[in-house]
Amino acid sequence: MPLIETDAIVLNSLKLGEADKLVTFYSPTLGKIKAVARGARKVKNKYGSSLEPFTHGHLVIYDKKPQVLYRLFQSDIIESFQRVRSDYDKIMTTSHFSLFIEALSPEGDPSVPVFNLFLKLLEYTKVFEASPGLINLFKVKFLGYAGYELLLDRCVKCQSSFPSMRFSPSLGGMVCSPCIPDNALYSVAISPAVQSVLKQTFKMDPGLISRIRPSEEVNKEISHILEVFIFHILGKKFPSLETTSK
Ligand SMILES: [Zn+2]
Numbered sequence: 001m002p003l004i005e006t007d008a009i010v011l012n013s014l015k016l017g018e019a020d021k022l023v024t025f026y027s028p029t030l031g032k033i034k035a036v037a038r039g040a041r042k043v044k045n046k047y048g049s050s051l052e053p054f055t056h057g058h059l060v061i062y063d064k065k066p067q068v069l070y071r072l073f074q075s076d077i078i079e080s081f082q083r084v085r086s087d088y089d090k091i092m093t094t095s096h097f098s099l100f101i102e103a104l105s106p107e108g109d110p111s112v113p114v115f116n117l118f119l120k121l122l123e124y125t126k127v128f129e130a131s132p133g134l135i136n137l138f139k140v141k142f143l144g145y146a147g148y149e150l151l152l153d154r155c156v157k158c159q160s161s162f163p164s165m166r167f168s169p170s171l172g173g174m175v176c177s178p179c180i181p182d183n184a185l186y187s188v189a190i191s192p193a194v195q196s197v198l199k200q201t202f203k204m205d206p207g208l209i210s211r212i213r214p215s216e217e218v219n220k221e222i223s224h225i226l227e228v229f230i231f232h233i234l235g236k237k238f239p240s241l242e243t244t245s246k
Contacts, residue, residue: 001062003073006030009118010055011102015041023051023072025059026101026118031110035061035070050075054084054094054122068107083126093130096241097121100139103238104146104230113145113206120206128210132241133219137201137209139226144202148172148233152195155179166190167225169232188228194221 008025011032016022021040025033039045050057060074084090101118105111121138124130130138143149151173154161158179165174166187174195180187197214204212214222223240230238 001064003060004030004063004070005058005060007078007115008033008057008059009115009122010051010053010057011098012053013037013040013051021051022069024102026105026115027059027110028112028115029110030108032102032105032107033061033070034068034107035059035072037072037075040072047072047075048077049080050077052080052085053091053098054081055079056081056119056122079122081122081126084122089129090125093132093135093241094122094125096239097135097138100238101142103234104142111145114142117141117145117206120209124210130210132223133214133216134210135241136219136222136226137197137212137214138206140198140201140222141204141206141209143229148229149202150174150198150229152199167229169229172229186228188224189221190225191218191221193218194225197222198225 006027006029008027011024011026013021013023016036019039019041021037023035023037025035027033037047037051040047040051055077056079058076058078059072062071062073064071084094101114105114117138121130155165155176156171156173157175160176162176165176166180167190168175168187175187197212197218200212201209
């Protein structure tokens with residue numbers, strides 16, 4: 001069985017059998033992967049605290065192709081992000097983003113920018129509180145990396161630019177009123193202020209996103225746009241940060 005080495009962040013882990021864990025990681029070279037950690041729930045185990053959520057580690061895994069699950073051989077902590085795990089609010093915001101990455105990343109579809117984005121959020125959260133508004137901007141940035149960058153300049157159907165346009169989740173961008181057919185398309189209002197924040201976020205280096213401080217009103221609108229867009233992508237509702245924190 002070939003051994004593979006990769007860096008990865010722990011997204012979550014589940015109990016498996018008597019003493020094992022099934023751990024979901026995000027790796028820059030393998031994408032979202034699931035690996036079985038044998039004996040990880042025994043008091044004395046070789047993984048120590050390296051399988052705690054949000055841990056950035058270096059893994060050695062067995063590639064068991066064609067089976068879907070990998071088997072974890074060794075994992076070493078690069079950065080534990082213990083400070084994130086020791087604060088309830090930090091756990092809630094970071095878990096929410098972690099769930100978001102897990103839900104929207106297909107298995108085995110690696111993205112270095114997505115990995116770095118999560119790492120940037122962890123580094124930020126280690127020191128500061130990430131507000132719901134900032135988490136929204138990280139989600140927007142993720143969508144850009146995942147191939148869902150919104151077209152915000154022109155109507156996606158006729159390419160014209162109108163002063164007032166709506167956001168259509170199914171078309172993945174702005175649409176002008178003449179292009180909205182009477183029958184089907186669900187669309188939501190999108191203000192110029194929100195368009196500008198979204199454009200800025202898609203363009204900006206992830207390390208600088210925290211400098212964008214959207215107003216409460218803008219943030220509310222972004223939450224709604226994300227909600228309908230993610231519903232369209234996943235085909236089901238993704239819980240809001242407020243729901244996850246309760
Ligand atoms: Zn149009």
